[in-house]
Amino acid sequence: MNETAKRARATIDLAAVRSNVRALRERAPRAELMAVVKSDGYGHGAVRCARAAREAGASWLGTALPEEAFALRAAGDTGRLLCWLWTPGGPWRKAVEQDIDVGVSGLWALREVIAAARSCGRTARVQLKADTGLGRNGCQPADWPELTAAARAAELDGTLRVTGIWSHFACADEPGHPSIAAQLTVFAEVLAVSEAAGLRPEVRHIANTPALLTLPEAHFDLVRAGIGIYGISPSPEVGTSADLGLRPAMTLEASLASVKRVPGGHGVSYGHHYTTPGETTLALVPLGYADGIPRHASGTGPVLVAGKLRTVAGRIAMDQFVVDLGGDSAQPGDRAVLFGPGDGGEPTAEDWAGAAGTIGYEIVTRIGSRVPRVHADSDAAHAAEGGAHAVERNGTSVETAVTGGTA
Incomplete structure (x- = not known):
């Protein structure tokens, strides 16, 4: 990568x-x-x-x-x-x-x-x-x-x-x-x-x-x-992406930056709006509102970590937020998926829109320049014709190896 x-x-x-x-x-x-x-x-x-x-x-x-x-x-x-x-x-x-x-x-x-x-x-x-x-x-x-x-x-x-x-x-x-x-x-x-x-x-x-x-x-x-x-529905009244035969194109994910055990009663993030109910494991996701993650989704945003849907624990900060894994384990570097098409159990951009009280348009357009865009192609034959896919950041493309599916 x-x-x-x-x-x-x-x-x-x-x-x-x-x-x-x-x-x-x-x-x-x-x-x-x-x-x-x-x-x-x-x-x-x-x-x-x-x-x-x-x-x-x-x-x-x-x-x-x-x-x-x-x-x-x-x-x-x-x-x-x-x-x-x-x-x-x-x-x-x-x-x-x-x-x-x-x-x-x-x-x-x-x-x-x-x-x-x-x-x-x-x-x-x-x-x-x-x-x-x-x-x-x-x-x-x-x-x-x-x-x-x-x-x-x-x-x-x-x-x-x-x-x-x-x-x-x-x-x-x-x-x-x-x-x-x-x-x-x-x-x-x-x-x-x-x-x-x-x-x-x-x-x-x-x-x-x-x-x-x-x-x-x-x-x-x-x-x-x-x-x-x-691949995003314009509104719930029109139907979901699946109802409309559309497939969300963006998958937003991060590598866990920290995983640690903490005792019960431990405050989490600014203002301590979340306190651990008992001894638990906290995982740190290195994305925040500077990357476009809506602060309004503090305490409500869904994330797939260690095979299960979790909810943001406490306040989303500028560069990071925390999820409570309960009794489950994970390692630094493990994958956290904020949203994607939904086929792997991950949330969708529409789920984040609901959590933040906004629309799917805002969720995807606000993802900032600190997050590189990795263009891939799940049509392996088409990808092979192209010869490569690109990582784009701040308008610059860097060619990387071809992949069928997401990177």
């Missing part, structure tokens, strides 16, 4: 990513699929997961920040790529030069894209976003006619091409919520206004992972799969 992965590691099964993309494509067979790889692939490693998603048939990639999109281009991705979170003065010209589709939610952004396209003499690829009810980014319906008219004028002079019209749901992870139908109605209205303005986009899209799974009427030309491609 690489030195950087001895303390702790997040192993990413790229075969699971490919399997999840294929499963999601089957749910929306008439639409193209965008694999959203923002926030370093939801903590899984954007470049490697993007490649796996492409291999499984994702025709688009999506990022929030321009820097995320540029990193994919630098890594060799030349396919369709949408980047949507921009601020004034952003690197529009670089995006235009790299054929990145840019999200535009207002006239200020459209004007900056037009200026960038003219400065470099290239046609910008623009996707206009409508606020159909989420209340975040996106153009309000009242302002939509002005935005679409301005975009069409720029199309006619060859400055840009409107490649997409899109929006985003507020409550698709709550099936049956009244806002869903309301947003679809507004989306139909903005599409009609766009068509009347003369715009003929390549793709119309509003469906995120939960809408992809539960709302076939929202699939249109393209669906955006985010958390689903990493």
Whole structure:
């Protein structure tokens, strides 16, 4: 094992990513699929997961920040790529030069894209976003006619091409919520206004992972799969990963740093919120909130140690936490599994989300840069074709030996 992965590691099964993309494509067979790889692939490693998603048939990639999109281009991705979170003065010209589709939610952004396209003499690829009810980014319906008219004028002079019209749901992870139908109605209205303005986009899209799974009427030309491609359910209301035919791709584990016997009545960690009920064995897991382990899961977070599910004993500290093994034994260096697919009895990211009072998205995206990503492939044949898997840390890959299964 690489030195950087001895303390702790997040192993990413790229075969699971490919399997999840294929499963999601089957749910929306008439639409193209965008694999959203923002926030370093939801903590899984954007470049490697993007490649796996492409291999499984994702025709688009999506990022929030321009820097995320540029990193994919630098890594060799030349396919369709949408980047949507921009601020004034952003690197529009670089995006235009790299054929990145840019999200535009207002006239200020459209004007900056037009200026960038003219400065470099290239046609910008623009996707206009409508606020159909989420209340975040996106153009309000009242302002939509002005935005679409301005975009069409720029199309006619060859400055840009409107490649997409899109929006985003507020409550698709709550099936049956009244806002869903309301947003679809507004989306139909903005599409009609766009068509009347003369715009003929390549793709119309509003469906995120939960809408992809539960709302076939929202699939249109393209669906955006985010958390689903990493094998995590968007919400309990939609179903568990297993219910949805998805496999969690990340396994987070660490090597025990200490194992010792202590007497009854011994306080554990800051504040002594846990006191040993009798003589017992304490094991130290060298991960803490600096690594992204939620402090809110103190006393509730589940961990598989010495063949059994345990619960975090006492407060999670910056770099470490303790589990009480009771009468069981373990050795320093033994494996502690915080979460994974669940097949080996280990907890899942969704279990940690429940323990911390949050969502699975936050559990995987918050795992920090001190924890190396080890990309493996449980499809042994595919792994052999690749020749190696990588340990990624702080954006750097270090090639290591091929393995079938997790490292």
